[in-house]
Amino acid sequence: MIFTIDIQTTSRYESVNATFKNLLQNSNNTLVDIFFTIEERLEEEQDNTDYLNWQNSLTTIQSSTIASNAFTDVINELKDFTTPSIQKIHNNEMELAFSYDARPLDQSYINNEDSHDLLFANDFIEKQEVRQLSFQQLLLSCDQKEIKSLWGVSYLTSSDTHYLVILLDNGMYKCSCISLINRGTVCRHYFCVMLRTSQAQFHIGFLNPRWFVETSPDLRSRPFCPASKFKMDLVVPYLESNNPPNFLHSINENILNRNNLYVTLSKQKLY
Known part of the structure; x- marks a missing residue:
């Protein structure tokens, strides 16, 4: 089950879709479990994005x-x-x-x-x-x-x-x-x-x-x-x-x- 609703997806949303798929395959997961897992995944990806932006902002990396x-x-x-x-x-x-x-x-x-x-x-x-x-x-x-x-x-x-x-x-x-x-x-x-x-x-x-x-x-x-x-x-x-x-x-x-x-x-x- 992939949720794209006919729009172009980014790697971030593709990652969320993959998380959805893995969670839905496990019948023991509740909607609450799915919600918190996806929320945690999005936070991790945002932290990673912020970290990469921070690294790229360092002048020493440029030379x-x-x-x-x-x-x-x-x-x-x-x-x-x-x-x-x-x-x-x-x-x-x-x-x-x-x-x-x-x-x-x-x-x-x-x-x-x-x-x-x-x-x-x-x-x-x-x-x-x-x-x-x-x-x-x-x-x-x-x-x-x-x-x-x-x-x-x-x-x-x-x-x-x-x-x-x-x-x-x-x-x-x-x-x-x-x-x-x-x-x-x-x-x-x-x-x-x-x-x-x-x-x-x-x-x-x-x-x-x-x-x-x-x-x-x-x-x-x-x-x-x-x-x-x-x-x-x-x-x-x-x-x-x-x-x-x-x-x-x-x-x-x-x-x-x-x-x-x-x-x-x-x-x-x-x-």
Whole structure:
């Protein structure tokens, strides 16, 4: 049963029709159930539309020059090791990093049992960029003695903290969005922190090996890459030859469900 009443339909109404069809096939659904389900679906689509409009309004998305200048070495590493689609995803994350702000958090933040666990607004941005790991869970996933610094990341238009990034002594990082775990890609929140401190540096070994052009490349000789503005002031470290990268397996298995760490990108919400 499709309700078009002889008018041209848009994808939005086609989606509603599909929802109608699925609901009507189930004889247990009442009219009230159908009403609330469709209302919820329309709200989700409106949130998604608002979010896409917000993304398109960001000036950093309109030009990749800023990101390419700020993360020159990162982009070169990605070109050498990864597929074009993964390069595109990371380029987008680097561009979006300029739409966020990062600030250091005091180490006492860790020891506060009440944990000021981060508060999140309930607007269309938050509904699209869902925080997937709580502050306490993020802390439990790493040895607190190895924490180098904590960073709170927020939208430029907000004073609230929306994401937490933890920098570790071994050069690794963890973000509450857990993009590194769910997708095996580096997130915009970490790139934002890279713009604020030389302690945050990119390593190609952060990525899931499935995104590499070559199978099992030797990454031990690859350098950590800071943001371009910090490069002249740093001696860029390399991985120790006897300590190959094991970044992707550093999350505590008791914290995350490792049965579904990596899914097809087309099925992921690329927040």
